[in-house]
Amino acid sequence: GGGGGGGEVRPEDPHASATLTPIEAGEARRDFDLLVGMCTHALAAAAERRPADGSPPDARDDEAAACTLALPQLLSEAYLQPDVLPPGSFELLLSLLARLGEASPHPQMRDAVAAVAAHLAPRLGGYAAPPPTGDLVPPLGRSPADAARLVAAAQQLCAAPALRAIPALRAPASLCQPPPPQPLPVAELRPLALAVQAIATLPDSLPAGAALPYLPTAFTVVLRVTHAVATSPPVADPPGAAAAAALREACLSSVATLRRRCAPPADADERLEEASSGLAVAKATLRTSAAASALEVLQATPVASRGLMLRAVLALVEGLPLGGGATAVHTGVAAAAREMVASETQGEAHAALLAFLAAIKEQPDLLHFYLTELLPDVAASVKTGCDRLGAIKLLLLACTLSSAEAAPALFSLTLPLLIHGMSVAADGPPSKVDAELSAVAHAALTALASRSADAFRASVANFSTETRSRMEVAIREEQAKKQRAVAASPGAAVTAAKPKIALKMDFGSFSAKA
Numbered sequence: 001g002g003g004g005g006g007g008e009v010r011p012e013d014p015h016a017s018a019t020l021t022p023i024e025a026g027e028a029r030r031d032f033d034l035l036v037g038m039c040t041h042a043l044a045a046a047a048e049r050r051p052a053d054g055s056p057p058d059a060r061d062d063e064a065a066a067c068t069l070a071l072p073q074l075l076s077e078a079y080l081q082p083d084v085l086p087p088g089s090f091e092l093l094l095s096l097l098a099r100l101g102e103a104s105p106h107p108q109m110r111d112a113v114a115a116v117a118a119h120l121a122p123r124l125g126g127y128a129a130p131p132p133t134g135d136l137v138p139p140l141g142r143s144p145a146d147a148a149r150l151v152a153a154a155q156q157l158c159a160a161p162a163l164r165a166i167p168a169l170r171a172p173a174s175l176c177q178p179p180p181p182q183p184l185p186v187a188e189l190r191p192l193a194l195a196v197q198a199i200a201t202l203p204d205s206l207p208a209g210a211a212l213p214y215l216p217t218a219f220t221v222v223l224r225v226t227h228a229v230a231t232s233p234p235v236a237d238p239p240g241a242a243a244a245a246a247l248r249e250a251c252l253s254s255v256a257t258l259r260r261r262c263a264p265p266a267d268a269d270e271r272l273e274e275a276s277s278g279l280a281v282a283k284a285t286l287r288t289s290a291a292a293s294a295l296e297v298l299q300a301t302p303v304a305s306r307g308l309m310l311r312a313v314l315a316l317v318e319g320l321p322l323g324g325g326a327t328a329v330h331t332g333v334a335a336a337a338r339e340m341v342a343s344e345t346q347g348e349a350h351a352a353l354l355a356f357l358a359a360i361k362e363q364p365d366l367l368h369f370y371l372t373e374l375l376p377d378v379a380a381s382v383k384t385g386c387d388r389l390g391a392i393k394l395l396l397l398a399c400t401l402s403s404a405e406a407a408p409a410l411f412s413l414t415l416p417l418l419i420h421g422m423s424v425a426a427d428g429p430p431s432k433v434d435a436e437l438s439a440v441a442h443a444a445l446t447a448l449a450s451r452s453a454d455a456f457r458a459s460v461a462n463f464s465t466e467t468r469s470r471m472e473v474a475i476r477e478e479q480a481k482k483q484r485a486v487a488a489s490p491g492a493a494v495t496a497a498k499p500k501i502a503l504k505m506d507f508g509s510f511s512a513k514a
Contacts, residue, residue, distance in 0.1 A: 032079050036089065039067035039074070043096040046104070057106050064100065068112040072119040081126050082142060087150050090127065094120075094153040101160030107187045110161065114194035117158045121198040124154055125205040148213075151206065155214055158198040161191035162221050166228055169221065181231035181302070189243035192229075193250040196222050200254035203261050209279055211261065212286065219258055219290045223312070226251040227297050230308040248308055255294075255312045262287040263319050291317050291329045298336050306340055307348030314356040322365055330366070334373035341377045341385075350378070350390030354397060361401045368406065371398050375413060382417045389437050392421060396444050400451070407455040411448065415459045416467050418444055422474035442478055445471075 046064035057065070079085055101113035128147050163169050165188040184192065199218045203211035229248055235241045262283045264271050274280040294313045301309045317333055320326045340349035353374065360366045375398055382391045395414045402410050423430040423438040430438060449456045463471070 029084065032074070032084070035070075035074055036085065036093070039071060040089070040093055040096065042067045043093070043100060046109075047096050047099045057109075061104075061106060061109065065106070065109050065112055068097070068100075068109065068116060071116045075116075075120065075123075077123055080120075080123050087127055087142065087146055091150045091153050094150070094157050098153065098157040098160045101157060101191070102164045110164070110188075110191050111194075113157075114161050114191035114198070117154075117160070118194045118198040118201075120154060121158055121202040122205045124151060124202065125207075127151070128206045128210050147210075151202075151210075151214065155199060155202060155217060158195055158202055159217070159221050161188060161195040162199075162225050164188065165192055166224055169224060181305075184228050184232045186235060186237075186240040186243065189229075189235075189240065189247050192225055193243070193247040196225050196247075196250050196254040200257040204257070208265075208274070209277070212279070212282055215258060215261060215286055216290070219293065222251060222254045222258065223294055223297050226255070226312045227301060227309060230301060231305045251308070252312055252315060255315045258290070259287070259316050259319055262290070287320060288324070288326050288329065291320050291326065295329055295332045295336070299332070303339055303343050304345055306336065307345055307352070310337060310340060310349060311352045311355075314352055318356065318359050321363075322369060330369060331373070334370060337374060338377045341374070341381055341391075344386060346381055346385050347387035347390055350387055350394050353378075354390075354394055357394075357397055357401060364403065367401060368403075371402065371406070371410075375410070379413050379417060383420060388421065389433065389440065392417065392437065392440060392444070396440075396448075399448060404452070407452045408458050411452065411455040411459040412462065415445070415448070415456070416463065418448075419463075419467055419471045419474065422470070422478075424470065424473050424477060426473075438474075442474070445475075 042060070042063045045060045049058075049060065075085075080090075097113050097116055101110055101117065104110050104113070127150050159169070165184055199221050203214050203218060206214070225247075229244065229251060232244070235244045264280060264283070265274065271280070274283070291313070294309075294316050298306060298309045298313045313333055313336075317326075317330060320329065322330060337349055337353060340346060353370075357367065357370065360370070375395065378391050378394050382388050382395070385391055395410075395417065399407065399410045399414055418441040421434075421437045421441040423434055460468070460471075
């Protein structure tokens with residue numbers, strides 16, 4: 001026996017292997033209830049603290065962060081069911097997470113909460129669906145009011161990073177005013193990207209009628225975040241710049257997601273059902289109202305910062321047919337785009353418009369409207385603008401997408417500008433940009449002549465003497481240049497004997513390159 005001997009374990013030691021109770025896996029449902037209870041308790045303890053920003057986390061914060069990181073694995077679709085996780089317990093968990101996502105001073109905790117929100121947003125359908133029972137009185141926590149309250153709590157959780165980063169979202173009155181420039185802290189960029197994706201995908205998990213009340217808030221949050229990132233100063237450090245770029249893409253994809261949620265269904269029977277229930281009218285009204293709100297935000301954005309907002313608004317009006325209040329919205333969007341085309345940001349405007357025109361090519365009325373509204377200003381920027389090549393590409397895409405009836409007018413507008421962009425020896429050595437523009441112009445001339453010979457001939461017949469002379473000189477010099485290149489190549493004799501192949505170009509690809 002002797003008195004104790006160093007590291008010897010005594011029988012009465014509570015950590016001795018003989019006295020430890022083995023942990024045995026129990027029923028999955030019981031273990032789930034226990035783990036959810038532990039997480040809820042840890043989150044409640046952390047939410048009660050009010051530490052200042054920058055204060056180090058304590059043990060309670062560490063425990064809450066660990067629980068939050070575990071929630072996406074714990075709250076799988078198998079357990080996100082009202083008969084497994086009761087609506088009341090789930091709503092409490094959502095509200096605690098929302099408080100931490102908005103108020104926690106620790107970026108890691110806010111990131112973790114935003115990740116949980118993104119995980120939960122598309123998986124709430126089981127709580128919004130009516131209970132599968134014929135009872136007149138729904139089970140506890142399963143009434144329509146209970147479902148609405150729970151989905152509202154989930155939307156509050158999704159919006160928590162935006163409420164923290166953009167305090168104006170808390171005051172409904174401020175939403176009626178044009179938003180001021182809103183610089184975003186780098187630490188908020190990743191949670192905001194998760195937030196806009198979550199708040200846009202949440203309605204997708206709900207039935208069509210049940211989702212409609214949550215779409216206005218989703219549009220408001222996404223558009224205000226888009227405006228904030230558009231007006232924030234550029235981020236210098238690479239990780240921050242990458243996070244800002246990810247947030248910009250998340251905003252654009254979220255706008256497209258919400259637009260699709262308001263669009264008529266593809267199935268004819270579903271369209272008929274929506275029309276008979278009044279849902280079609282409600283969705284159309286919401287779609288127009290959201291586009292009008294987006295236009296107001298765009299107009300309140302300084303022209304120098306409009307690039308991202310213009311892309312977002314164009315994505316939103318892409319499926320908005322002309323007529324009624326929508327015509328005024330489209331007119332305002334075109335005017336805002338023209339302001340960008342006439343400014344130093346015309347390169348961003350050209351890129352956004354290239355993608356937009358390609359997206360609406362199957363909507364002839366809308367395409368004709370925007371071509372009529374925009375092309376004169378785009379053409380004016382070809383000679384003196386800072387993005388002459390982008391303007392030419394936009395005009396060529398318009399020629400490719402236009403109808404046969406509109407082709408003569410578009411050719412008459414575009415061909416003289418192409419010829420002006422062709423380099424000739426009398427101009428002196430071209431710059432790199434001028435050389436690229438000249439190459440595109442020569443290829444485009446050949447392609448347009450092949451596409452619509454009648455419109456091409458009619459346009460050339462109306463050329464001024466100066467324009468016709470420049471075209472002839474440019475073509476002659478380009479042919480001589482090619483002949484010299486052929487003569488200088490090792491296989492000159494073989495190459496010269498080959499039949500000449502007409503050069504063609506697909507201008508529709510410009511929208512993908514811009």
